[in-house]
Amino acid sequence: MTVYALEDAVAGAGEFRLRVRDCAIEQGRVYAVVGPNGSGKTTLLRMLAFRLRPVRGRVAFRGEVVDYADRAGLLARRRRVSALLQTPYLFNLSVRENIAYGLKVRGLPRREVASRVGAIMERLGLAALAARNAHALSGGEAQRVALARALVLDTEVYLLDEPTANVDQRQVRAVEELILEFNRKNAATIVLSTHSQDQACRLSHHVVSVVEGEIRDIAYENVFAGVLHADPDGLRGMALPGGARIRAATAKTGAATIAVDPRDIILSRQAIDSSALNRLTGTIVKIEDADGTLRVFVDAGALICAMITRRSFLDMGLNVGERVWLTFKATAVKVL
Amino acid sequence: MEYITEGCTGALRIIFRADREFVAIVSVSLLVATISTSLAAVSGIPFGALLAHKRFAGRDAVITVLNTLMSLPTVVVGLMVYSFLSRRGPLGSLGLLYTRSAMVIGQWILAFPIVAGLSVAAVKGLDPRIHETAVSLGADAAQGFRTFLREARFGILAALVAGFGRVFAEVGVSMMLGGNIRGYTRNITTAIALETSKGEFALGIALGLVLLAVALGVNVVFGLLRRRSA
Numbered sequence: 001m002t003v004y005a006l007e008d009a010v011a012g013a014g015e016f017r018l019r020v021r022d023c024a025i026e027q028g029r030v031y032a033v034v035g036p037n038g039s040g041k042t043t044l045l046r047m048l049a050f051r052l053r054p055v056r057g058r059v060a061f062r063g064e065v066v067d068y069a070d071r072a073g074l075l076a077r078r079r080r081v082s083a084l085l086q087t088p089y090l091f092n093l094s095v096r097e098n099i100a101y102g103l104k105v106r107g108l109p110r111r112e113v114a115s116r117v118g119a120i121m122e123r124l125g126l127a128a129l130a131a132r133n134a135h136a137l138s139g140g141e142a143q144r145v146a147l148a149r150a151l152v153l154d155t156e157v158y159l160l161d162e163p164t165a166n167v168d169q170r171q172v173r174a175v176e177e178l179i180l181e182f183n184r185k186n187a188a189t190i191v192l193s194t195h196s197q198d199q200a201c202r203l204s205h206h207v208v209s210v211v212e213g214e215i216r217d218i219a220y221e222n223v224f225a226g227v228l229h230a231d232p233d234g235l236r237g238m239a240l241p242g243g244a245r246i247r248a249a250t251a252k253t254g255a256a257t258i259a260v261d262p263r264d265i266i267l268s269r270q271a272i273d274s275s276a277l278n279r280l281t282g283t284i285v286k287i288e289d290a291d292g293t294l295r296v297f298v299d300a301g302a303l304i305c306a307m308i309t310r311r312s313f314l315d316m317g318l319n320v321g322e323r324v325w326l327t328f329k330a331t332a333v334k335v336l
Numbered sequence: 337m338e339y340i341t342e343g344c345t346g347a348l349r350i351i352f353r354a355d356r357e358f359v360a361i362v363s364v365s366l367l368v369a370t371i372s373t374s375l376a377a378v379s380g381i382p383f384g385a386l387l388a389h390k391r392f393a394g395r396d397a398v399i400t401v402l403n404t405l406m407s408l409p410t411v412v413v414g415l416m417v418y419s420f421l422s423r424r425g426p427l428g429s430l431g432l433l434y435t436r437s438a439m440v441i442g443q444w445i446l447a448f449p450i451v452a453g454l455s456v457a458a459v460k461g462l463d464p465r466i467h468e469t470a471v472s473l474g475a476d477a478a479q480g481f482r483t484f485l486r487e488a489r490f491g492i493l494a495a496l497v498a499g500f501g502r503v504f505a506e507v508g509v510s511m512m513l514g515g516n517i518r519g520y521t522r523n524i525t526t527a528i529a530l531e532t533s534k535g536e537f538a539l540g541i542a543l544g545l546v547l548l549a550v551a552l553g554v555n556v557v558f559g560l561l562r563r564r565s566a
Contacts (some may be wrong), residue, residue, distance in 0.1 A: 078474055085465065089466055089469045091469070105475045105476070
C-alpha cells in the first residue's frame with residue numbers, strides 16, 4: 001500500500017528547489033533520508049507534511065492527489081501525519097501541556113488526552129518533568145518532549161527531522177527503539193532524516209539519499225550490524241544472529257554495519273562452486289514483485305534479500321518455502 | 337500647614353470607615369475603567385496581533401500612528417468625543433453626553449492605542465517557529481492564532497495593565513464627557529479636582545491615596561509580567 005506518491009514534484013523556499021522525479025513511500029516502512037546539510041532533507045519532510053506546496057508536479061496521499069487549494073482537505077491530511085521539526089519549538093507551557101497540544105487541537109476528550117500523555121511521558125522518562133515549564137528544560141530534555149509531542153498523536157505517518165539531534169548518547173538508543181516500536185506495533189510509516197549513515201541503516205528499511213536537491217533512491221538493503229573479526233586469510237568475518245557468517249574484504253575490525261546490494265547476490269538451487277567466499281543457504285520466505293525484477297527474501301539465519309529477474313526466477317521454478325543458496329563475493333560487502 | 341495634617345487624618349478616617357461617598361466614587365472609577373479596558377482588550381489585542389503578523393503596505397505607518405496615539409492628550413480625546421456626542425453633533429441624538437457610556441467611549445479611545453501598540457511589541461518578539469510548530473501538530477488557522485496569542489500572554493497582559501493604568505488615572509475625558517455628576521459619573525480624578533477647588537482636602541487625599549496605590553500596583557504587576565515574558 002502506497003502512502004505517498006510524488007511525481008515530478010518540485011518544491012522549495014527562496015532560491016532552493018528540491019526535485020523529486022518519482023518517489024513512493026510505502027505503508028509500514030521506515031525511510032531514512034540522508035544527505036549533507038542544505039541538500040533538501042527538510043524540504044522533503046515539509047512537503048510530505050503538506051506544509052510546503054510544490055511549485056510543480058504532484059503529490060498523492062493514499063492514492064488521492066493533494067489539492068492545495070482545498071483548505072479543509074489539507075487540514076484533514078495534516079492531521080493524519082505528525083511532524084517533528086528540526087529545531088522544535090516548545091510552547092511556553094508545562095511539559096504536560098506541550099505534549100497534549102496536538103491531541104487537544106484534534107478535539108479529543110480530556111480523559112483520553114491525559115492518559116495518552118501520561119503513557120508517552122512514562123515511556124520517554126519525562127514523567128518527573130510533567131509540571132515543569134518547557135522553557136526551563138535542557139537541550140536533550142526539550143528534544144524528548146518534542147518527540148513525545150509528535151509520537152503521542154498516534155498518526156499513520158511520522159515525519160521526524162533529525163529525531164536524535166541534541167539527545168545525549170545514552171538516550172539515543174531508547175529513542176531509536178521507541179521509533180521502531182511505533183513502526184512495528186502500529187504499522188506506522190516513518191520518514192526520518194539523519195546525519196548518521198549508521199543510524200539510517202540501523203533504523204530504516206530504505207535509505208533515501210538527497211544530494212543537491214535531487215533524490216537518489218539508493219536503498220541500502222541487507223544491512224547487518226555486528227562485530228567484524230579478523231580471519232587468518234586477512235579478510236574479515238561477521239557472525240549473524242542466526243549463526244551464518246558473512247565475510248568481507250575490508251581492513252576494518254570491531255563494531256560495524258555492513259550492507260550487501262541485493263543485485264550482487266546470486267540465487268541458485270544448488271551450491272555453486274566459485275571463487276565467491278560467501279555461500280549461505282536458507283528457505284525463501286517472501287517474494288516481492290518490483291517491475292519485472294523480483295526481490296526474493298531468504299531466511300538464512302538472518303533475512304537476506306536477493307534480486308533476480310522474473311525470467312530466471314520462472315526458469316528456476318522457485319517458490320516460497322524452497323531451499324536455495326545465496327552466493328556473493330567478499331568484495332560485494334560494503335562497510336557503511 | 338495645619339489643614340494638610342488635618343486633611344491627612346481625615347483621609348485615613350474616610351478610608352478606614354469606608355465612607356459611602358468615597359466607596360461610590362472609587363466604584364465608578366473601577367467600573368468605567370474596567371469596561372473601557374475590556375473593550376480595548378477585545379479590539380486592541382487582535383488588531384495588534386494581526387498588525388504584527390501580517391505584512392502589507394503602510395504597516396509601519398500604522399504602527400507609528402499607534403505609537404503616537406499612545407500619548408494622546410486626554411483633553412483632545414475629550415474634545416473630539418464631545419463634538420460627536422453633543423446635542424449638535426452627529427451622534428447627539430443618542431443622548432450619551434454626561435453618561436458613563438460617554439466616559440467609556442473616551443477611555444476606550446485612550447486605552448486602544450496602548451493595548452494595540454504594546455500587543456504589537458509582544459507578538460513581534462515571539463519565536464518565529466511558533467506558527468510552524470502549531471500547524472505541524474495539526475492546529476487549524478484559528479487554533480494557530482490562539483496559540484500565538486497564548487505564547488504572548490505575559491506581554492499582552494502587560495499591555496492590558498498599562499492600558500488600565502492610563503484610563504484609571506486620566507481626568508480630561510472623565511470631566512469633559514462624564515460631567516462629574518455625583519453618584520453617577522463622579523470618579524476619583526474628577527472628585528479630587530472638585531474637592532480641591534472646594535478646599536476640602538480629606539476626601540481628595542483619601543482618593544489620591546487610592547490612585548497612588550493603584551498606580552503602584554499597576555507598575556509592580558507590569559514589571560513582573562515584563563520579566564516573565566522576556
